[in-house]
Amino acid sequence: MRKQQLYTLHIDTIKKLNLNIMRGNRSQFVESAILAKLNNLDQVNIDEYETRKLIAIVYNRLCNQLDDTPLCGIMRSVLLEWINQ
DSSP: OOOOOOOOOOHHHHHHHHHHSOTTSHHHHHHHHHHHHHHTTTOOOGGGSOHHHHHHHHHHHHHHOSOOOHHHHHHHHHHHHHHTO
């Protein structure tokens, strides 16, 4: 089932779409692009994060664990030292 919906796009985007995608195929092209983007929402690109932020995330996870083994303590210490550099 299809439903017509109005969305506003930048004029340059519309021009590119009209130049590159044949009439009659544009709706399918736009739908495919939207679905591709939506399907990747739950995927994380680790390259988008700074190392410092990733280390802070791991440190917080370790602090929230119930496991308080000596190894966990050492890892927290090392990560905290790295964060504070």
